[in-house]
Amino acid sequence: MAVALNLTIPLKQDPQSQAALKQLAASFSKTIQGPIDKALAGSRIVHFARVLVIEENQRGRYLQVLTEFDGDPEEYTEFFRKELGPVFGHIFALAEGAPPWEELNTREAFFEYTHNLNLKSLGTSTNLDDDRGYLFSGVGDKTVRELCPEPCPTDIERLADAA
Amino acid sequence: MRIDMDNVQGLVVSMYRRPVVRHLLFRFGGGADGRTFVRRLLPEVTMADVPDTAPDPFINVGITYRGLKALDAESALLGELSSSFRKGPEPRKLGDVAGSQSAAENWWERRFRTEDVHCIVHLHVLSDEARETASAHVRELAREAGMTELVPRSDGTVLDARSLGERKLHFGYTDGISHPDIAWDDESRTPGQIDFREFLLGYGGGARSSQASRLRDGTYGAFRWIYQDVATFNRFLQTEGPRLFPDRAPADAEELLAAKLMGRWRDGTSLVLSPDRPDASMSHRNDFAYEHDDPNGHRCPFSAHVRVVNPRDQPLDAVAAASQVPQVIRRGMPYGPPLEGAEDDGRDRGIIGIFVCGDLRHQVYTLTRWMQRNDFSPVYDPNRRVQDALLANRTVPGADPQFKIPGNGGATSVTLPDFVHTKGTAFVLYPSRSTLQRLSTTSARSSTH
Numbered sequence: 140m141a142v143a144l145n146l147t148i149p150l151k152q153d154p155q156s157q158a159a160l161k162q163l164a165a166s167f168s169k170t171i172q173g174p175i176d177k178a179l180a181g182s183r184i185v186h187f188a189r190v191l192v193i194e195e196n197q198r199g200r201y202l203q204v205l206t207e208f209d210g211d212p213e214e215y216t217e218f219f220r221k222e223l224g225p226v227f228g229h230i231f232a233l234a235e236g237a238p239p240w241e242e243l244n245t246r247e248a249f250f251e252y253t254h255n256l257n258l259k260s261l262g263t264s265t266n267l268d269d270d271r272g273y274l275f276s277g278v279g280d281k282t283v284r285e286l287c288p289e290p291c292p293t294d295i296e297r298l299a300d301a302a
Numbered sequence: 303m304r305i306d307m308d309n310v311q312g313l314v315v316s317m318y319r320r321p322v323v324r325h326l327l328f329r330f331g332g333g334a335d336g337r338t339f340v341r342r343l344l345p346e347v348t349m350a351d352v353p354d355t356a357p358d359p360f361i362n363v364g365i366t367y368r369g370l371k372a373l374d375a376e377s378a379l380l381g382e383l384s385s386s387f388r389k390g391p392e393p394r395k396l397g398d399v400a401g402s403q404s405a406a407e408n409w410w411e412r413r414f415r416t417e418d419v420h421c422i423v424h425l426h427v428l429s430d431e432a433r434e435t436a437s438a439h440v441r442e443l444a445r446e447a448g449m450t451e452l453v454p455r456s457d458g459t460v461l462d463a464r465s466l467g468e469r470k471l472h473f474g475y476t477d478g479i480s481h482p483d484i485a486w487d488d489e490s491r492t493p494g495q496i497d498f499r500e501f502l503l504g505y506g507g508g509a510r511s512s513q514a515s516r517l518r519d520g521t522y523g524a525f526r527w528i529y530q531d532v533a534t535f536n537r538f539l540q541t542e543g544p545r546l547f548p549d550r551a552p553a554d555a556e557e558l559l560a561a562k563l564m565g566r567w568r569d570g571t572s573l574v575l576s577p578d579r580p581d582a583s584m585s586h587r588n589d590f591a592y593e594h595d596d597p598n599g600h601r602c603p604f605s606a607h608v609r610v611v612n613p614r615d616q617p618l619d620a621v622a623a624a625s626q627v628p629q630v631i632r633r634g635m636p637y638g639p640p641l642e643g644a645e646d647d648g649r650d651r652g653i654i655g656i657f658v659c660g661d662l663r664h665q666v667y668t669l670t671r672w673m674q675r676n677d678f679s680p681v682y683d684p685n686r687r688v689q690d691a692l693l694a695n696r697t698v699p700g701a702d703p704q705f706k707i708p709g710n711g712g713a714t715s716v717t718l719p720d721f722v723h724t725k726g727t728a729f730v731l732y733p734s735r736s737t738l739q740r741l742s743t744t745s746a747r748s749s750t751h
Contacts, residue, residue, distance in 0.1 A: 181620045182620055182621050183619060183620065183621070184621055210621065210671075210677070211667070211668065211671055213625075213663050213664060213667070213668070214621050214622065214624075214625045214668065215621065217621075217624055217625045217664075218620065218621040218624040218625070221624045222624065246625075246661070246664065247384065247661065250663070251384075251385060254385070280699070280700060282677075282684075284677070284684035285684055285685055288684045288685065
């Protein structure tokens with residue numbers, strides 16, 4: 140069964156970082172979404188993914204990366220460190236208490252840091268993975284590969300084809 | 303950068319040529335007493351600079367996270383340990399799923415829990431007499447330090463391993479042909495060699511290397527007690543070999559099926575190099591690849607053990623390719639009496655393996671996951687959850703026990719039984735000499751004053 144990642148990153152509150160956050164949000168669809176889409180599609184293990192900002196009093200408090208994927212969290216994390224290192228470097232530059240990217244950018248450090256920022260869902264896992272909490276799946280334990288043996292075009296690719 | 307071999311435990315670097323091994327498991331008493339044990343054992347621990355010709359015994363010591371806590375190790379040192387080590391073995395990730403013979407509740411013959419294991423002392427010697435002498439000495443040190451020996455069998459015997467001769471394992475395969483070629487010295491490293499930082503802790507710069515300075519020259523080990531069901535294995539070969547390969551004489555058909563399960567003939571000859579028969583002139587060769595010579599698995603099936611744990615140049619899926627193929631240093635020795643034939647005699651036999659690495663999560667769990675489910679390469683059918691033909695647990699949820707054997711006339715398949723099950727696992731740290739020294743003299747309490 141798929142594994143959920145609820146990566147929840149506390150954000151810096153200084154004006155400069157908040158302005159950078161607004162810039163990141165404004166440019167997300169044009170500059171970040173494409174590389175993410177390409178990497179996610181290429182992985183062939185990610186069911187769903189989204190990025191959001193939790194605001195309070197018009198200030199970004201947390202940035203969340205929420206995904207459901209197949210397989211092992213360590214391999215998943217390592218794939219995205221290598222594929223999307225600059226994107227994560229950009230995001231973690233806005234994170235409160237994050238080590239510099241040069242320190243985070245190793246297999247072990249990146250996994251440990253992101254693992255510690257993962258919020259456990261309520262309830263008990265039915266996946267025997269007892270530290271991630273409950274996740275419902277409407278497709279049982281089917282993997283992306285089993286559901287879609289050939290790579291499916293992503294929404295971005297479909298839109299590009301339509302254009 | 304060159305490794306100080308005087309600071310690294312010997313079993314990390316060398317495969318000792320000693321046919322008799324005993325693994326003694328202990329639980330520490332109080333922290334001070336445990337530190338006394340480490341201090342007294344330290345001068346006798348075999349380091350990597352000791353020549354193979356040195357007299358018996360060769361002694362190495364691994365300490366679990368619980369053991370380090372019991373020693374009252376300083377928090378800064380504990381903080382440098384990886385989370386996977388601190389957490390201890392996770393049975394599901396090893397394929398030792400609940401409800402199977404390999405389930406953790408059955409480990410150590412239910413006599414104690416993995417959490418009770420604080421340290422394992424490995425004795426490598428040339429004779430039974432030397433083993434008994436060395437055991438008596440270590441046990442005396444342990445007794446004086448208020449430690450408890452954990453006896454993992456209900457008949458009171460401990461974990462003794464012994465060479466079966468000619469590097470043979472219980473299923474008849476020859477062991478020790480393929481090992482990672484590690485460069486222990488940056489200056490003399492040749493292309494294709496593996497960086498020692500994949501195994502030794504405390505060196506910055508490598509993609510996976512730990513920055514843990516207090517652990518420098520140490521490494522992790524997954525200690526695994528694996529039962530091999532020789533009777534089931536032999537019965538499987540006798541029944542299915544002639545059925546699958548009817549053109550061959552029964553004995554030859556059995557041998558071919560054994561080779562298809564492993565990916566090598568039992569003498570070690572690679573199926574890629576010699577698909578029809580073992581060839582003594584090739585039995586030690588390791589210079590083969592899959593992508594060009596066997597892309598369809600007609601020689602070596604995709605789920606053959608050696609092809610799963612070392613896919614060489616076979617294409618990998620994107621996620622597996624990003625992680626790279628994990629490599630571990632294998633130190634293992636069979637235990638229990640040999641068994642001929644297909645009738646079980648009820649005796650315990652198998653292999654006690656130590657898988658040495660710098661990253662348990664990547665190097666051990668990735669391999670065990672690949673064995674339980676072959677899904678890391680496009681060569682595997684995405685609609686079938688096939689497993690390592692020899693060493694997987696067939697009880698893993700969703701596992702497909704069919705072993706597909708591709709051939710020129712189409713694929714044949716056979717239903718795989720369980721050939722092995724796990725009887726115990728512990729994750730240990732093999733501290734360097736300097737870390738052992740530190741552990742023996744410094745406690746969390748003393749380091750805060």
